[in-house]
Amino acid sequence: MSSSQTTTAQTGEANQDDDGRASLRTLVVLGQLDAFETIIADARLAPDLSSRTQLTRLGLLQFAPVDRLLESIEQAPLAGTVAEALKNFHQYTPTSIWPQALVKTVLTSGMATDLLDLLDGSAIDGLDLRAVGVAHAEAGRWARDQLSGVLEEDPEVAGRLALFARRMLGEASAQTQRVAGRASALAALLTGQPAGSSAEVAATSQLVGRLVELSAARLEELGLQP
Template structure:
């Protein structure tokens, strides 16, 4: 389990920690608006009106999360859009490499891909000040549509078992791309990685701890795939 130690609220006065928090809020905010946009596009591929509405509702939930992150950046006297824009290349690359070919792949991406990202940021949240941690965990809460996704994917597999093999391969591809993105974020963002590994007057993960974190992410992915009726 991740350490329960968190920095006191005063650490926002530390410039390195503050920068790390701003980066985290920025990447989360861009991720939420990007997910909203992606789901809106996926809704166009839905086979019927009910599915279209369910996917559109998922997009609406993502936008609600974005608003909370944007407002917090404003409270911290940061330009949210300028902060977010720095992370555009990461998300554009990820979505370019994982563009779904149909609505089922879009659903699996929303359920598995976003779940992986949420797990990663929850790990980081353990090392944040209480206020920031609460906001991050709140915006990573489920959209309330996971049952719909599970039922839709399992139903499609029942109708055509061949769909299961294709979506299982798709899930593995998503896993690889998502982990690569997470590793890139940690490697390229010094302040954000400092929050994760410690060094701002609070304990973080050592290298072995980071390795265990990625193991936990892999295990959680396997559990999600199993829930969808897919082999990880």
């Protein structure tokens, strides 16, 4: 390969990496904004003021790491695709009772934590992923403890919640695959495989499958068989 071809290839790889990081930045920011909005809305389903206050506080924690970045994300790569995927996810997994809100928080926070664990945890383009991880970990831990109490008090609700959780997992998997299919640079960044290659497609499918497996394991620990 000539020096000019090498330079062109290196430039292409650099651009792909930049696109992947920009898409990751967009995914994290819009994901945090969505988590904030969802938790705040679900807090209204709380059975008492203490629970409502605590879940609201956890919602604010989701917003804190990214509030200064929201305006710069509006026209970022993948913004429309992520926003549409999140909208579709919530459209097919609406919450109407407090236990469902807890299940949703456990699953979404857990999946976000698992995805962040695949990264190195350092700041990417000024976005501190460690702060984001802490926000999700705290929300997931609190919701899991609350859900354990609900299931202990009313074991019969487990069957209905398991069905709801199964629907959530299926929809989360479908929407994640949809976003990944439209963002090969992001998929390449997460999997370490060349963008658009068969290896990247296979690795992305394995990644999504792993996220679903980890979420299912969390539910099983609670006695909910998805």
